[in-house]
Structures are given as C-alpha cells and as structure tokens.
Amino acid sequence: MFQKILIANRGEIALRIIRAAREMGIETVAVHSTADTDAMHVRMADESVCIGPPQSSESYLSAAGIMSACEITGAEAIHPGYGFLSENVLFARVVEDHDIVFIGPSAEHIQTMGDKATAKDTMRRLGIPCVPGSNGIVDTLDEAKQLAEELEYPVIIKATAGGGGRGMNVAINPNEIEHAFQTARAEARVAFGNEAVYIEKYLEEPRHIEIQIFGDGRGKAVHLGERDCSLQRRHQKVFEEAPGPVISAEERTYIGHVCAEAVAEMNYSGAGTIEFLYENGKFYFIEMNTRLQVEHPITEAIFGVDLVREQIRVAAHLPMSFSQDSLELRGHAIEVRINAEKLPRFDPCPGRITQYHAPGGLGVRMDSALYDGYSIPSYYDSLIGKLIVHGRDRSEALARLSRALSELIVDGIDTTIPLFHALLEEVDIQSGDYNIHWLENWIQRNLTLKEEM
Ligand code: ADP
Numbered sequence: 001m002f003q004k005i006l007i008a009n010r011g012e013i014a015l016r017i018i019r020a021a022r023e024m025g026i027e028t029v030a031v032h033s034t035a036d037t038d039a040m041h042v043r044m045a046d047e048s049v050c051i052g053p054p055q056s057s058e059s060y061l062s063a064a065g066i067m068s069a070c071e072i073t074g075a076e077a078i079h080p081g082y083g084f085l086s087e088n089v090l091f092a093r094v095v096e097d098h099d100i101v102f103i104g105p106s107a108e109h110i111q112t113m114g115d116k117a118t119a120k121d122t123m124r125r126l127g128i129p130c131v132p133g134s135n136g137i138v139d140t141l142d143e144a145k146q147l148a149e150e151l152e153y154p155v156i157i158k159a160t161a162g163g164g165g166r167g168m169n170v171a172i173n174p175n176e177i178e179h180a181f182q183t184a185r186a187e188a189r190v191a192f193g194n195e196a197v198y199i200e201k202y203l204e205e206p207r208h209i210e211i212q213i214f215g216d217g218r219g220k221a222v223h224l225g226e227r228d229c230s231l232q233r234r235h236q237k238v239f240e241e242a243p244g245p246v247i248s249a250e251e252r253t254y255i256g257h258v259c260a261e262a263v264a265e266m267n268y269s270g271a272g273t274i275e276f277l278y279e280n281g282k283f284y285f286i287e288m289n290t291r292l293q294v295e296h297p298i299t300e301a302i303f304g305v306d307l308v309r310e311q312i313r314v315a316a317h318l319p320m321s322f323s324q325d326s327l328e329l330r331g332h333a334i335e336v337r338i339n340a341e342k343l344p345r346f347d348p349c350p351g352r353i354t355q356y357h358a359p360g361g362l363g364v365r366m367d368s369a370l371y372d373g374y375s376i377p378s379y380y381d382s383l384i385g386k387l388i389v390h391g392r393d394r395s396e397a398l399a400r401l402s403r404a405l406s407e408l409i410v411d412g413i414d415t416t417i418p419l420f421h422a423l424l425e426e427v428d429i430q431s432g433d434y435n436i437h438w439l440e441n442w443i444q445r446n447l448t449l450k451e452e453m
Helices: 011-023 038-044 063-073 089-097 107-114 116-125 142-151 174-192 249-265 296-303 307-315 394-407 415-422 427-430 438-452
Strands: 004-007 027-034 046-050 077-079 154-157 168-173 199-202 206-215 222-231 238-244 269-280 281-290 330-338 355-357 362-368 383-390 409-411
Touching: 004 011, 004 063, 011 027, 011 038, 011 307, 011 362, 011 383, 027 063, 038 077, 046 063, 077 307, 089 107, 107 281, 107 383, 116 142, 116 199, 116 281, 116 438, 142 174, 142 307, 142 438, 154 174, 154 222, 168 174, 168 362, 206 307, 206 427, 222 249, 222 296, 222 383, 222 438, 238 296, 238 415, 249 269, 269 307, 296 330, 296 362, 330 415, 383 394, 383 415, 394 415
Parallel strands: 004 027, 004 077, 027 046
Antiparallel strands: 154 168, 154 199, 206 222, 206 269, 222 238, 238 330, 269 281, 330 383, 355 409, 362 383
16 A cells, blocks of 8 residues: 555545545645645645645646655655546656556546547447437538438537537527537637537436446446436536436446446546436436546445545555445435535635634535635635535435535635525425526526526
8 A cells, every 4th residue: 555645636625535545544745836835735734745836737737746746755646636637648647657656547548538529439339328429520510410410409519628518519400500510619629729529419408417436447347326416507516416316226227337337348447437418217428537526425425435545445456345236325415515606696706714614413524625714715616615414315315404504604705505505495406306407597597687687
C-alpha cells in the first residue's frame, strides 16, 4: 500500500479523499492556489504545497505544478477527485510516465470515453443499449438531414468532445436542422477546439439514470446499482437519489449486469459511471464518466461501502474488497448540492461565512469544506457542500432530509438551501414523479416568473 498520496483537488472532495486515506494509514499531501491558503483541505492534510496563483489554469490545472509537488513531497500516487484534471488524458499519461500511480482508470480508457462518439461506438459493441443515432461523426449537413429523416424528428446534434452540457442543439423539425448543425459545430470549435458532431434521436421526457460500476483492472467488475439524477438545472445535477424511484429490482439487475460485463471486458480499473437516459422502460446510453462522481455518497450509503478507499486499494493492485454477491442494497439515500448562489437567478455568491453549523444525527452526512469565518474565493465552482441522508425507505429519507436541512446553518452568504425546502413541499418530489425537464420548468414557474411579475 502507498505511504503517501497527493490530492490534486480542493474543497469537499479533497477532504473526502483525505478522510479515506487517513483511515487507511496513508499520509496526504494537499496542493493549493494562493487563494486557498486558508482552505480546509490545506489544514487537514499532513503536508501542503502551494502550486500557483488563484486561476485554476495556473494552479489546479497545472500538471507541471502538481508533478513538482509530488517530487518535493515524495507522494507515490495522485487522486484527481472530480473535475479539474480527473478526465484529462495528457495528465494521466504524464503521471504514468513519471512512475507515479494515477488513482483512476488507464489513460487509454479515459481517452476512449472522453470522445463521446467513440465511447458510444465502444459501448454499443459491448452490448450496451444506446440512443438511436449516427454511427460516429456526421461530417456534412446533407448527411445530418438524411439521418434526421431516418431517425424522425426531434433530433439532437452533439459535440463528440462535449461536456458540461455545451455543444448540444436540438432540431424539432426539418426547418431547424441547418441551424442546429452549424451552431453545435461552431460552439464545439470554440469550446473544445474540435468541431466534430454526431446525431441522436432527441428523447422528450426521459429520466437521467446512471449506473455505478467498479473494476479491478484485471477483468473483474461489479455494479452498485443506479442513481436517479434527473433533477437538473442547465444540465447540472442538483438533487440525486438512489435507488431510482421508478427502477425495479429486475431492471437494476439487468442494466447493472450489462454494465459490469462491459467494463469487465475492457479490464476497466476503479470507479466509473455509465450514464443513461431512461424512457418508457428502456435505457439509452449517453456517456461514461471515468472518475468518482460528485453524487457517489448516495451509493456508498445504500451499499455501505467506501468508494474512495476502494479506488486507492485497486490503484495499489489489491483486490476489490467486495463482490457482486456481497453487495446488498439497503434503504434509500438522497443528496442535495448546496451552492453559494443567490436565488432566484442562481448568481454566484462568494463571501465570508459568519456562521456554519452542520446537521447531524442518524443517517445524516455533510460533506463540506466550510468553517466559521471561512471566505469562499470567487475563482472556483460554487458547490460548498453536499447534504446526504439515508433512511430505511424513500419516505424516511425525505423526512430526514427535511429535518437535516432545518438544522443546517450557513450565514453570511446566499445559498441554494431555500430551494430544497421548497422542493420538499412539492407533490411530484414526494412521489418521485419527475423527468430531466421538471426542475427547469419548476424554477421558471416558481422563482424566475414570480420575480418578473
Ligand atoms: P454532457 O457531457 O455535456 O453532460 P450528456 O451527453 O451527458 O452531455 O448530456 C447531458 C444532458 O443533455 C442529459 O442529461 C440530458 O438532459 C440531455 N440530453 C443529452 N442527449 C439527449 C438525447 N438524445 N435526448 C434528450 N436529452 C438529451
């Protein structure tokens, strides 16, 4: 096992990784920008190295800075967390080339899944059901028009290098195809430096269902059920739950098995998530994330496992500590993402925390890097905490979430906490009756429109 690992991240996820490492008796190295000198991850790690100025491009995204920090401190492995360099092929290669262990899948797997058209093609060949669409890249408008007719409108044009909901455009009818095609390509060129696009049937009322998989890198893999992440704003997840309120045990076994088989076949190593749209009882693959997800704690809650510990074990060539048969799903878990944002428009709201109190009690987990007097810098993502609750069933989890939210105090800045109080009052949330458009529509009706009146 490693003696020392470096965490190439900040905020709650850096703390999450430090905690797992400490329980395993592994020393930790934090890296930070000059804006994060007082950050909790710096305080909590055994050692820390300042790697650059506030801008992420010169600190948390600096491969040179991070590799130097490894060299100085003698860290043997790097955990990238999520975001930043976690899915960067070049970084994973640099780490491998320096004989440092990248705690994640191989650079090759990151590359295959990072190009969405290639990922889809690979998954289709491995038996995963996909959204009907083009076989790979669509080069010309004529080709797009012909495919759209075959698929039947509406269709969606998507950038193969896409991410974060960018480079995607829907064409409802033939009049919109030219605009959708050209705009998606232009956006992709600017955002990703790669204008290649592909085309898919546009599903109108799907849910976002994702499967957590875990592989040992030597042909063994398991699944840990699904998470329903349909409640999204601007394609960003806001509220996630596991198991999915509408997924049956049979469906879970079927899709979980297909996913585990596919990644076993690839010799995939570590944690990964296979994302699907789910409509009328059918699953349609959209993409695979080759890293730990923000919402991984709800899966940890219902299966009673530590996914970060497992990632570190597998990276150190130890066998997985669970098998498919030993994994037993218990109860229901929900996560809400708390952002430093001002409602109703979700404007970023960095600033000084005058008072912070985390909720506690049975079945409550608060993953956050906040503390009294902490000043949230303006340079990074607005996520400041994740409240995760676990109950014997969905109604207990909802009641627990309501209770925990009422205990949570974050003073000094605006946050999205009031959004969750309001959502818990909604019958559709209480019954689990929502799809990927529900939250945007609700925000439009209840927050934005009211403000305009
Ligand atoms: P990104 O990598 O940018 O997050 P995804 O391919 O994961 O892109 O898609 C993000 C979101 O866009 C999905 O969760 C869904 O809301 C919507 N979406 C993507 N593809 C389709 C489709 N074929 N039909 C309907 N909605 C889609």
